[in-house]
Amino acid sequence: MTQLNLFPELITPLPVTYYPNFLNIQEANELYQHCLDLRWQQNQIKMLGKIMPVPRLECIYGDEGCNYLYSNSVLLEPLPWTEKLAQIRDKITALTGHNFRIVIGNQYRDGQDSIGWHADKEPSMGVDPAIASVSLGGVRKFQIKPIGGSATDYWLEHGSLLLMLPGCQSTHIHQVPKTNKFVSPRVNLTFRPYVDNTV
Numbered sequence: 464m465t466q467l468n469l470f471p472e473l474i475t476p477l478p479v480t481y482y483p484n485f486l487n488i489q490e491a492n493e494l495y496q497h498c499l500d501l502r503w504q505q506n507q508i509k510m511l512g513k514i515m516p517v518p519r520l521e522c523i524y525g526d527e528g529c530n531y532l533y534s535n536s537v538l539l540e541p542l543p544w545t546e547k548l549a550q551i552r553d554k555i556t557a558l559t560g561h562n563f564r565i566v567i568g569n570q571y572r573d574g575q576d577s578i579g580w581h582a583d584k585e586p587s588m589g590v591d592p593a594i595a596s597v598s599l600g601g602v603r604k605f606q607i608k609p610i611g612g613s614a615t616d617y618w619l620e621h622g623s624l625l626l627m628l629p630g631c632q633s634t635h636i637h638q639v640p641k642t643n644k645f646v647s648p649r650v651n652l653t654f655r656p657y658v659d660n661t662v
């Protein structure tokens with residue numbers, strides 16, 4: 464007999480794995496300092512016919528030609544990997560078995576910097592990508608929910624890794640909401656795959 468599940472979100476595990484101590488404090492501090500010197504850009508996004516600044520700074524590093532277009536509006540062209548970013552990429556691959564071709568950085572200068580509800584479904588990442596997200600600096604609330612379901616909160620700590628597993632982007636959406644509380648600046652690095660869809 465099949466069991467009726469009245470509270471699916473209570474027992475369905477989220478398609479993420481959280482590693483709070485992915486980096487030790489010294490590694491995390493060094494990486495944070497390194498990230499502050501990356502080439503940050505203030506990009507503009509077109510939404511509902513209006514052009515507005517993206518509410519955070521962004522940067523992108525990775526393999527040559529692995530361009531990233533999101534929201535049909537913002538084109539990010541990777542600079543070559545820095546040695547430190549490549550080291551972190553390889554450490555994540557060693558831990559998780561997933562490979563990555565680019566890293567997109569987000570810098571949240573204060574509580575008004577944010578990223579709204581979305582799934583990362585750009586075709587350049589291929590079908591069901593694993594996305595690995597390293598957090599540095601101030602702790603921010605990250606929320607994830609099944610489409611049409613209720614949200615679970617994570618407090619992404621300095622030096623942590625949140626791995627969004629293959630399939631996550633098809634079934635769930637996530638965000639880092641704005642907050643009026645005081646929060647220290649935060650850097651987030653999302654390591655992503657790339658597949659060439661043009662060949």
Ligand SMILES: O=C(O)CCC(=O)C(=O)O
Pocket residue numbers: 567569578583596605619637638639651653
């Ligand atoms: O800052 C974060 O933790 C999430 C960033 C994110 O969702 C993205 O870059 O797509």
Ligand SMILES: [Fe+2]
Pocket residue numbers: 581582583637
């Ligand atoms: Fe995302």
